[in-house]
Amino acid sequence: MLNPSIGKLINEYENRYDLVIDVARRARQISNRAENNGEILTEKSVTLALDELAEEKCKD
Numbered sequence: 001m002l003n004p005s006i007g008k009l010i011n012e013y014e015n016r017y018d019l020v021i022d023v024a025r026r027a028r029q030i031s032n033r034a035e036n037n038g039e040i041l042t043e044k045s046v047t048l049a050l051d052e053l054a055e056e057k058c059k060d
Contacts, residue, residue, distance in 0.1 A: 023053060024046075
């Protein structure tokens, strides 16, 4: 299984396209912030974005 949070997230979105757009947007923000601050990411930005969105959606 790729990531258990994906199954939970798909149920929170009307369609998969919206999920992909939100994940890509957040991953880009994470990547840009890390680059501007000179940080080195230990995980991929997409993984971090998925985890953040899963936490946010599960709290609602």
